[in-house]
Amino acid sequence: MFSFKIFTALVLAATVNYVQALSSTLQQLTNFGTNPTNVGMFYYRPTKLANPPPLIVAMHYCSGTAQAYFQGTSLAQLADQHGFIVLYPNAPTAGGCWDVHTDATLTHNAGGDSLGIVSAVRFAIANWGVDAANVFATGTSSGAMMTNVLMGAYPDVFKAGSLYSGVPYACFQGPNAWNSQCSQGQLILTPQQWGDRVRNGYPGFTGTRPKVQFWHGTIDTTLYPQNFWEEIKQWTNVFGVSQTPSTNLSGNPLPNYSRASFGDNVQGILAQGVGHTVPERETDTLEWFGLSNLQPGQGVPSQAPPSGPTTAPATTVPPTVAPPTSTAPPSNGPAAAHWAQCGGTGWTGPTTCVSPFVCTPVSPPFYSQCL
Ligand SMILES: *[C@@H]1O[C@H](CO)[C@@H](O)[C@H](O)[C@H]1NC(C)=O
Ligand SMILES: *[C@@H]1O[C@H](CO)[C@@H](O)[C@H](O)[C@H]1NC(C)=O
Numbered sequence: 316m317f318s319f320k321i322f323t324a325l326v327l328a329a330t331v332n333y334v335q336a337l338s339s340t341l342q343q344l345t346n347f348g349t350n351p352t353n354v355g356m357f358y359y360r361p362t363k364l365a366n367p368p369p370l371i372v373a374m375h376y377c378s379g380t381a382q383a384y385f386q387g388t389s390l391a392q393l394a395d396q397h398g399f400i401v402l403y404p405n406a407p408t409a410g411g412c413w414d415v416h417t418d419a420t421l422t423h424n425a426g427g428d429s430l431g432i433v434s435a436v437r438f439a440i441a442n443w444g445v446d447a448a449n450v451f452a453t454g455t456s457s458g459a460m461m462t463n464v465l466m467g468a469y470p471d472v473f474k475a476g477s478l479y480s481g482v483p484y485a486c487f488q489g490p491n492a493w494n495s496q497c498s499q500g501q502l503i504l505t506p507q508q509w510g511d512r513v514r515n516g517y518p519g520f521t522g523t524r525p526k527v528q529f530w531h532g533t534i535d536t537t538l539y540p541q542n543f544w545e546e547i548k549q550w551t552n553v554f555g556v557s558q559t560p561s562t563n564l565s566g567n568p569l570p571n572y573s574r575a576s577f578g579d580n581v582q583g584i585l586a587q588g589v590g591h592t593v594p595e596r597e598t599d600t601l602e603w604f605g606l607s608n609l610q611p612g613q614g615v616p617s618q619a620p621p622s623g624p625t626t627a628p629a630t631t632v633p634p635t636v637a638p639p640t641s642t643a644p645p646s647n648g649p650a651a652a653h654w655a656q657c658g659g660t661g662w663t664g665p666t667t668c669v670s671p672f673v674c675t676p677v678s679p680p681f682y683s684q685c686l
Pocket of ligand 1: 560563564565573574575583585
């Protein structure tokens with residue numbers, strides 16, 4: 316019994332070492348071009364790159380940082396595996412939220428946080444040999460909102476976006492950094508109105524637009540789930556496809572999720588019983604980006620776009636957080652997962668977090684999250 320425990324501990328230690336064995340480290344990037352709001356910029360460039368390497372911009376939640384997002388997602392491990400580069404922007408304001416509301420950030424080449432982020436993308440294309448045809452964006456919460464901003468204002472730069480628990484492009488548009496009408500799901504527009512907002516992000520753009528995948532939980536009380544349905548209206552209008560899903564797979568990729576596709580360019584995944592935010596599924600996001608089969612040394616495989624649903628095999632990527640050193644179950648009831656809500660006004664769910672995460676008041680007194 317005792318020796319079994321030692322054996323288990325050794326296995327866990329070996330797992331941790333494997334997880335932490337990245338080929339490279341997080342680096343800071345400075346002087347990368349026009350950056351009117353002083354967005355911070357970090358990147359992870361694995362030692363073995365694809366040829367040419369794609370680029371993924373990965374954007375943190377409010378109060379988050381580039382470092383936290385680097386550590387809290389498996390994108391760096393996946394970069395080692397597939398050979399793409401990851402940019403981790405760092406929001407310049409004290410609250411750590413992205414500017415997703417000003418006309419500048421919402422408009423092509425007009426300024427704001429979005430222009431600083433795109434300047435780093437342009438720098439990476441010009442200086443690192445990044446494949447300009449394979450640039451992607453992903454993010455959670457505020458980073459999800461910024462993903463939609465980039466999809467709308469810079470459709471020429473991005474090939475696809477995958478966003479977790481966000482709001483439609485320009486839903487926060489207006490004088491204030493926080494838009495309660497939008498966050499509470501009370502900004503209801505017609506598909507035409509939502510589509511017009513996107514088209515106004517880059518007037519005259521006639522090229523191919525990035526395909527958009529969005530994830531949302533049905534009990535999200537920070538960015539209410541109505542935003543999922545508004546996102547469907549917006550992006551189906553932009554792509555000129557029906558608001559009725561072409562396919563809707565129940566139990567995909569998890570038992571209480573459903574994956575609704577609206578043609579090949581719009582996909583909405585609804586997570587029943589999940590709050591703010593939906594846990595990220597990075598390998599699923601990579602599949603949406605068409606990078607699942609990418610290998611270091613190779614270019615992005617040309618793929619017949621899966622017209623049907625993806626099968627989304629369970630992730631094979633090891634967890635990015637250290638497993639608990641004890642295998643004993645927690646004695647104080649269920650703990651909330653990384654990123655999950657753990658407190659706030661009206662909250663009746665778990666108030667403790669799985670190790671090593673801490674229940675952090677993100678928007679007191681309304682919302683706390685396991686960070
Ligand atoms: C897809 O199906 C699920 C389960 O029936 C349903 O809850 C969800 O609303 C559907 N999604 C869309 C976008 O219609
Ligand atoms: C499914 O829904 C439940 C609540 O109904 C939620 O607690 C859980 O996190 C969700 N996800 C999974 C994988 O079960």
